[in-house]
Each structure stands twice: as C-alpha cells, then as structure tokens.
Amino acid sequence: MEQRPTLSRPGLALALVSAIGMVLAGVGFHIALIILAIWLGTLWLSAPRPPQPDRSGGDGAFTRASVGDLIEHSATPMLLTQGSRVTTANLSARRLLGSHLVDQDARVAFRHPEAIALLARDAAGSAIIRGLERRRDIWSMNRQPIGDGFAVIELVNRTSEADISRAHTDFVANASHELRTPLASIIGYVETLLDTPGSLDEETSDKFLGTIAREARRLQHLVEDLMSLSRVEAEKHDQPEEEIGFASLVERAARDAAGSERAHRLEMHCNSPVLIAGDSQQLEQLVRNLVDNALKYGDDDKMVSVAVDMSDKGEATLTVEDRGEGIAAEHLPHLTRRFYRTDPGRSRASGGTGLGLAIVKHIVERHRGRLDIDSVQGEGTTVTVRIPCKAPSQAAVRDIAKLS
C-alpha cells in the first residue's frame, strides 16, 4: 500500500508560480530558490497522510468474514462481538454454547455476573466463570477489544484442573473407611486363628476362614471398582471418539452381565440402529452395572427389560427397568454418591461395593449424557441413560441403509 504522503498539486503550482514571479520581480535567483525550497518543505510536512483502511465501512464486511474464517476451526471456543451482540462464533463455540448464540446479546450466552462485568468494561481482561455448559464447569474467559466496538472473546476450560484436587480429597475421605472395614475383620479373624492354635474346633475355624475369604474378595471388588472409577474420572475431560453401534453393544453387555443362569430373565428391545460416539469399554461397564443392579434388586422371578431407542431430540436412550420393591423417594437423589447404600446390610450381603452407580454416573457424564432414576415403591425401578447421538458418517448411513 502507498504509504508516502502526496503533495497537493495546487500547492505545488502556487509555490512554483510565486518563485517564478519573485525572479521576474527582480528578487535574487538564490533567494527565490531558497524560499521555494522552504515552501515545498512545509507543503511536504503538512501533506495529508493516506487514510487508514476503514474496518467497519466499505470492505469491513470482508474483514469480519475473514476473521470468522480464521477462527472457525480453532479448537478453542472463540467469539467476535460488536457492542453487546455476538456477530461471529467459531465451530467450537457453537458446539459449546449452541448455534443460537450468533446475533444474540452476549449476555444471553454468558450470564455469569463476572462475565457480564467483563463484557460491560470496554477493555481487555479476563474472568473466571462457572457453569457455562454444565453447572459445575469452570472456564476462563479472555476478552480483547480490536477497535470499532469489536472484541474477540476466547474461552479456556479450566474444569479439569479444579477437579483433580477435589477428586483427591474425595477419594481419601471416602475410600479409606471402606477399605479399612474389610481389612479390620480379616486381620481380626486371622489373629484369632493365629493366637489360639488347636483350641478352635474345625467348624469354627472353617467359619472364620470363610469370613476371611469373603472379606478379601470384597476388598478385591472394591479395589477393582475404585480403579475403574478413577480411570473414568481421569479421562472425564476428553470426549470419546469411537463410533459405536449402541444397540448391539447393549445387547452384548447385558447378556454378559446376566450370565447363563440369569439370562432368561432379560427382555431385550435393542432393534433400532443408533450410532453414538463413545468409549466401548466404559459403555459396556455402564450397561453391566445397570443390568446387574436390576437383576440383583428386582424380584427373582420377574423380568428385567432392557431397551435401546432413539429420542425425538436425537439422543440414544437406554432404559433398564426392573420389577421389585423399588427405592424410596428419599434415597433417589443420593444413589449416585460413592458408597451410598439404601440398605447397607443387604448391599453387603450381595457383595455390592457402593460404587456401581457412581461409575455409571461418571461414564454418562463423560459422554455428555444424562442419567435419570425413577422408582415407584412396590413396583420397580427404571433407569434411563440418554447419550447424544453422533451425526452418522457416510459409511454408517450406507450400512444402515443396507440393514433396513
């Protein structure tokens, strides 16, 4: 772009004419030349600089579109605002906040007071906001004005950092008690057996050994469940990508959970082809835990129904329904808490660790799904898991077309 200032033509002409006039009028040639030089010098200094390209008017629309293109595929959610309105949002931002936010007031997208304070200040800055997508997540929001009322907003997810420290305290608080109980009884019985060699009759010592074996196995289950819980938690923040036929996975995992002796109690409705993006190992565990619970806590002679369907909103739904005594309403909200038991005695007797539903909840959360537990006492319990569907790839569409 031409950056050198241009001299105005009338000014040049006037200077030249005056110089010639001065020479003709008899002023010395050198003096006239010096005056001309000074004149031209001042003209050059005061010449108007070429105007800066205007960002908002003229080809400003083009500039904005190109900024939009520039940020579109950035992995960081980014937005462009003009005044209080969102004018452009890149793909990640639309995925995070919904595509409705374009052309809305930015406050609709970020309603946290800190964010609104940041939007109201017309200066660069950042804010920590909670509950952007889900209620508990933490994001840092950076805003940089770029002139003409435009500003770029960038969002960075900080949830995982905050989660790690909380997960540690939770784990220590909950797990140590649960781990210590079986250990205490193992140690107690073993010490009794060691201290009194020969004085115990066979029946009693067999009973003791049985208890030790049972408690050790319980400890083993507990450790296994804790391991898988912490594995799920560790991966909580990376979204699973694997393309999975949900119905066949559910069917396989449910049969697996029931085993040969309980398989006749399963009633499967897994015919709709539903594709989701997920982690097959974790989803199998989810189904196993739910089906095992239903078989365990439902009545022994009643069927357990397992159904996979597609909701109107494009979510894969898994429903596991049992008929049995059900769960009292006051327990429902706590069910997914670690080590929560509605009836500690029964749960212990059936070898439960108190972690099954906590694992389920974490797996559902990792898949950005929802978990609902409904129960009517005396009738039974229904667990519904909803996981957003993957937009089917071309190959998958062809497969489904072939199937139907």
Next chain:
Amino acid sequence: MSEHTVKAFDDDITRLRGLIAEMGGLAEVSIQESLDAMVQGNEGLAEKVIKRDRKIDAIETDVDKLAVRIIALRAPMADDLREVIAALKIAGVVERIGDYAKNIARRVGEIEGRKRFEPLTLLPAMGDLAAEMVHDVLTAYASRDPELALEVIRADAKVDAFYNSIFRNLVSHMVENPATISSAAQLLFVAKNIERIGDHATNVAEMVHFAATGEYPPDEDS
C-alpha cells in the same frame, strides 16, 4: 428468529433477552453462594448475596420499563409479543428466586453449633438439584428450547420428594435433640425456600415453553 424491518426493534428484543440472562446469572450465583454460606457459616458471603439482590431488583425494573416501552412503541405481534410477555413474567419470577436466595443467606447467622449439626449435610444435595433446574431453565431460555424446558418441569418432582425427605428427617432430629430445635426450624425454612426455587424454575420453564411454541406445556401432575 427472523430479522425485522425495523432494526431498532431487533435491538430492543436482544437487549431484553440480555437483561433476563443477566438477572438469571445473578440469581444462579446467589443460590449457590447462599447455600455455600449456609453450610460453611460464612457470613461475609451471605452479606454479598443479600447485597446482590438489590442488583437483581434493579434489573427487574429495567426489564419492566423496556418491555412496556416495546409494547407501547412497536406493538409487537405473534411470537414477538409472546417473547416480550414471557420476558416480563420471567423477570418477576427470577426476582422471586433471588429473594429466596437472599432469605437463605439471611438465616446463615441463625444456625448454632454448626459443626455438630448433622441435618446441614442434607441441604447441599437438594440445593444442587434446584440450582441445576435454574441453570437448565436459563439455558432453555437462551436457546429457546421447549424440550429442555419440559425436562426442567419434570425435575421438579425430585426436588419435592427431596423436600419431603428432609422435612421428615428434620422433624425426627428435633424430636431426638430438643436443644437444636431453633436451628432445625431455620433449616426447615431454608429447605422450603429451596423447594420454592424449584417451583419457580418450573414456572419459568412453562413460560419458556410458551414463548417458544405458543402453548403452555401439558400438565403432568395428573
């Protein structure tokens, strides 16, 4: 929503929605902080919640003024009219939600012997449910999503069940520990306030559904 010929009308509606979202954001934070203050006995935080309520009230007045101005000057029709009417009503309800959060914050100083007062541990889970409803309903409002609104309406039953459970729990606690009756009675009010927050979130959900579809959601109680 499609654009209007009068650009200023679009601006007004956008501003109205922005104000509602701002109010909602404040209320959401107030609920969370009032419960945190209650559980931790943090009176400074409670004071902050009480102060914030004035801000919510001020925005409600702004919404009222703007809505009346839109109706008077632009005579909106069909979905625009629904949008404005819904905003007017939602602002009133969100203001109530803010009041409940303030009421909870006011009671923070009234609980004695916090360390050994076991019923306190019941509140956060219930508060979480109600706060989740408020969060979801505001998201539903932002995205004009009637389905999510229906989900919020369904979630209210859980909060109600929770309230009943806490009520029974507190009453039996009072019977066993007469010394803590005054604190436990305060907690009853707090639980009631949370339950009302859930009810009001349901009201907002109904209006979101109405603004989006023109119909009130089917009554699921029966």
